[in-house]
Amino acid sequence: MNNEQLLRMQNGKGFIAALDQSGGSTPKALLQYGVPESAYSNDEEMFTLVHEMRTRIMTSPAFTGERILAVILFEQTMDRLVEGMPTADYLWEKKRIVPFLKIDKGLAGLNNGVQLMKPMPELDKLLKRAVEKRIFGTKMRSVIKEANPAGIAGLVAQQFEVAGQIAAHGLVPIIEPEVDIHSPDKPACERLLKENVVKQLNALPAGTKVMFKFTIPSEDNFFADLMKDPHVVRIVALSGGYSQKEANEKLRLNKGLIASFSRALAEGLGARQSDEEFNKTLAASVESIYEASIT
Template sequence: MSKADQREQMTNGAGFIAALDQSGGSTPKALALYGVDASQYGSEEEMFAEIQNMRARIILADDFTKEKVIGAILFERTLGEEIEGRKVADYLWSVKGIVPFLKIDKGLEEQANGVQMMKPIPGLSETLAKAASMGVFGTKERSVIHEANAEGIAAVVAQQFDVAREVIAAGMVPIVEPEVNIHSETKAEAEDILKAEILKQLDTLEEGQDIMLKLTLPTKANLYDELADHPRVLRVVALSGGYSTEEACDLLSKNDKMIASFSRALTEGLSKQMSDSEFNAALGSNIDKIYRASV
C-alpha cells in the first residue's frame, strides 16, 4: 500500500484521527488522568516510557482499527519506539492500516496580540526527511488564538502556512492547527477572522500543494464547510479543545464536513489500573462515540 492509498484514506475514509502526540509539556497531565502519578516516575525517561506504554496499549487494542480510526498523530520521540518489533509509524500503517502523522511544533511562544505563535522549529528539514523515510504521511503543528485580534490571527495563519509549505516541499501533507481557545470571550468573532485568513492563504497554494486543517469546533455549526470544500484541503478535522467526550461529540455531530482528531476525549476514562478487557471496553466505547460523531 502506497502514499496514494494513504492519501485516499485521508481524503475519503470514514472515521477519525487519533491524536496520540502528548509531548513533554502535556504528558504529566495525560499520565495523571491515566492514573499514573508523578511520584511513580523519577526521570523524564521513565515518564516517556509510561506514556509510550499507554500509547502502545491504545494502538494494540481490538477496537483501534482502520474501520474507525483512519489516522494517528505521533510525538517525535514515538518515531524511535517500537511495537511488536516494528517502528510505531510502520506498525500503524503496515499492520493496522492507520495513516501516521507527526507533531512537529516545539510548543508555543508567550501570548502577544491575543495569540500564541509557534516557537521556532530547529532542524525541521532533517526531521521531515527522517519522518518521510519512515513512511509518515503528514505533520501537525499547533498555534493558539485567545482573542478576536485580527493582527494576531493573521500572523498565526501566515506562520502556519509558511511551515506548511516546508512540509509540502518535503513530500508530506501538513495539518495546519490554529486552535481557538474554547474559553475565549470572543470565540465566534475569532473564528470568523480565522476562516477569512485561512481562505486568503489557501488561495496562494498551487495545485498539488494540499493541506489538512485541524480547528476548534466552531460556535456556528458548519462555519468551516467552505474550507472543507476548497480544492487545496484534503480534510477538516476537529480538536476536542478541553470539551468532554460527550460535549465534543455532540458539537462535532452538528458539523457535517468535519471529522474528529481528539486526544483527551479519546483517552477519557482510561486508566493504567484497568484490566485489558476493561481498558478495551472503555476505549472501544470512546472510539465508537467519536466515530459516530465523525460520520
C-alpha cells in the same frame, strides 16, 4: 506521498486519534491514565511510561482502521517500536491507520492575542527523518485567544509558511490554529481566522495539499465551504477541553467535520484496568467518536 493513504484521508470514514502529548502535556496525560508524577523520576522514565500507555491503546483490538483513519504521533513515539515494528509501520501495515507526526516545539508567549509556534531551526532534519520513517503528514499547533486582526493574520501566515516547508518534503501538513474555547471573542476569532485562511489557500501553488485541525466552531458548519477547496484533503476538529460527550454532541452538528481527539479519546482509560475493561472502555470511546464523525 502515499496515494493509498491520501485517498484514505480524503474519503475514508472515521476519525484521527491524537497520541501526541509532548513533554509539557505528558504528565497530565499520564495522570488522567492513573500514573502519578511520583511513578517516574526523569523524562526518560516518563516517556517510557507514556509509550507503554500508547502501545496499549494502539495494540488494542478496539483500535483498528475500521473506525480510525489516522494517528498523530509524538516524535519519541515515531522513534520507538510497537510489537517489534517501527510505530508508523505497525500502524499502517497491521491496522491500516495513517501515521502523522506532531512537529511543533510548543507555544511562544501571548502576543497580539495569540500564541505563535516557537522557532523550529531543526525542522528540515525532522521532516527528512519523518519521510524515512514512512510518516504521511505532520501536525503543528498555535493558539488564538483574542479577536486581534494583526495577531490572527500573523499566526495564519506562520502556519502556512511552515506548511510550505513541510509540503516540499512530500508530506501533508495539518495546520492547527486552535481557537481557545474559553475566549470571550470565540465567534469573532473564528471569522478572522477563516478570512485569513481563505487568503492563504488562494495563494497556494496548484497541487499543494493541506489539512486543518480547528476548534469545533460556534456556528454550525462554519468551515463547510473550506472543505470544497481543491487544496484541502480533510478538516478535523480538536476537543479543546470539552468532555468527550460535549465534544461529540458539538461535532455531530457539523457535517463532514471529523474528530481528532486526544484527551477525550483516552477518557476513562486507566493503568490498573484489566485488558478486558480497558478494551471495553476504549471500544466505547472509539465507537461514540466514530459515530459523531460520520454525520
